[in-house]
Amino acid sequence: MVEVEVLAGSRSIGGNFVKIKDRDVAVIFDQGVRFDIMNKYYSMHITPQSLQELRALGILPQPEWYDDAEHVYITHMHLDHLGALSNIPKEMTVHLPSMKVYEQQESRWKLSPTWTALLPRKYYVSVEELKPLEEDQNNVMPVPVSHSAYPSYALLYFGRDETILYTGDFRLEGFLTKREYSSIYGCGSLLEFLEDNRDIKVEKLIIEGTNFGSDRFPLPPEDAIKTIRRILSNHSPVIATMHSLDLEYALALLKLASELNIKCYIVSESIAKLMEDSANLPTEPEAIEEYVQNLSFLKKRPIAGTEDRSIYLVSYREIVDFIRSLASHEKLSSNMAAILSEPEPQVEESTEYDIIANWFSRMQINAYRVRVSGHYYPYQLKTILEIIKPKKIIPVHTLNPQYFRSL
Numbered sequence: 001m002v003e004v005e006v007l008a009g010s011r012s013i014g015g016n017f018v019k020i021k022d023r024d025v026a027v028i029f030d031q032g033v034r035f036d037i038m039n040k041y042y043s044m045h046i047t048p049q050s051l052q053e054l055r056a057l058g059i060l061p062q063p064e065w066y067d068d069a070e071h072v073y074i075t076h077m078h079l080d081h082l083g084a085l086s087n088i089p090k091e092m093t094v095h096l097p098s099m100k101v102y103e104q105q106e107s108r109w110k111l112s113p114t115w116t117a118l119l120p121r122k123y124y125v126s127v128e129e130l131k132p133l134e135e136d137q138n139n140v141m142p143v144p145v146s147h148s149a150y151p152s153y154a155l156l157y158f159g160r161d162e163t164i165l166y167t168g169d170f171r172l173e174g175f176l177t178k179r180e181y182s183s184i185y186g187c188g189s190l191l192e193f194l195e196d197n198r199d200i201k202v203e204k205l206i207i208e209g210t211n212f213g214s215d216r217f218p219l220p221p222e223d224a225i226k227t228i229r230r231i232l233s234n235h236s237p238v239i240a241t242m243h244s245l246d247l248e249y250a251l252a253l254l255k256l257a258s259e260l261n262i263k264c265y266i267v268s269e270s271i272a273k274l275m276e277d278s279a280n281l282p283t284e285p286e287a288i289e290e291y292v293q294n295l296s297f298l299k300k301r302p303i304a305g306t307e308d309r310s311i312y313l314v315s316y317r318e319i320v321d322f323i324r325s326l327a328s329h330e331k332l333s334s335n336m337a338a339i340l341s342e343p344e345p346q347v348e349e350s351t352e353y354d355i356i357a358n359w360f361s362r363m364q365i366n367a368y369r370v371r372v373s374g375h376y377y378p379y380q381l382k383t384i385l386e387i388i389k390p391k392k393i394i395p396v397h398t399l400n401p402q403y404f405r406s407l
Contacts, residue, residue: 014080075168146174148374209398
């Protein structure tokens with residue numbers, strides 16, 4: 001029988017650390033940062049001193065958790081799942097969703113004046129890129145899922161006696177059509193894969209439950225796009241904030257810009273880099289040269305030369321500096337609006353949604369909060385279980401595991 005140990009994440013949103021033991025094989029699924037604990041001990045003026053301190057507080061995994069394992073598999077690149085590769089205490093191989101995305105993030109961390117300078121890997125940690133729908137030497141197969149970070153995977157472990165499915169973070173309804181989704185992943189999503197491969201029998205399902213117990217209204221992507229369309233039709237220009245890895249949302253906004261015949265500007269280099277490998281973009285965006293400097297495939301335009309009828313795509317990291325720049329160039333207008341997307345709970349990556357909203361208010365920019373979760377909603381669990389048909393359910397990434405006890 002395959003043993004599943006949830007060493008972190010059984011009663012928290014984020015910080016998952018799941019260990020799979022199967023006789024002489026041991027693998028780890030995710031090794032994230034516990035932001036819920038981090039926010040209790042650190043602030044703007046109180047910052048982490050060392051990895052040892054973060055481990056002592058329970059923010060990073062303990063060294064002994066890695067015993068017997070030689071491989072770590074990361075489902076996506078949010079820090080509450082990726083964690084600190086520098087915290088890995090011995091020679092190990094880390095299997096990442098994207099080498100390109102990781103190296104971009106690591107380069108930024110190395111130059112950071114913040115605690116993220118502690119994150120880059122040690123010399124003895126090797127990294128490899130996951131290959132979707134390919135079972136590797138450890139009997140692990142990554143299967144693409146829709147989430148607010150690209151790329152994202154669920155992980156199947158084919159054991160000697162049991163098959164284990166770890167969902168990572170995922171949603172059932174994304175911003176893309178099936179064809180659009182397949183064009184960026186090269187295949188369908190998790191539930192489509194399982195429906196097409198009914199010979200795969202899942203004994204143990206390790207499933208996230210982020211939205212269980214949440215009172216926030218579940219807005220489907222289709223309804224969100226209708227709302228954003230109305231905003232774009234009645235305001236100009238519009239600023240859209242997003243997570244820097246949320247390719248699905250960025251492509252949906254490009255598609256809307258094309259349909260409404262408005263200009264699209266990319267303000268964040270991280271968002272622009274995501275689009276480098278995306279074929280057949282719905283419209284050709286331009287990059288704001290003051291913020292996107294190291295890419296050649298996008299035409300550059302200075303802030304002063306942007307058109308009023310437009311949408312700016314900005315990550316949370318740059319948004320405040322960007323609206324300051326707009327003000328200094330006298331590009332703010334009474335008809336301007338902002339769309340503040342909230343795909344993740346604030347605790348998960350400590351994104352300061354409220355502070356960003358305060359800045360919009362300060363600059364007299366009408367702001368609309370649009371929350372399309374990067375996670376499935378509770379009413380969708382029945383559909384998930386009907387397709388997967390697991391014998392046992394192990395909830396993670398939730399504050400309310402008790403919701404699963406009757407299942």
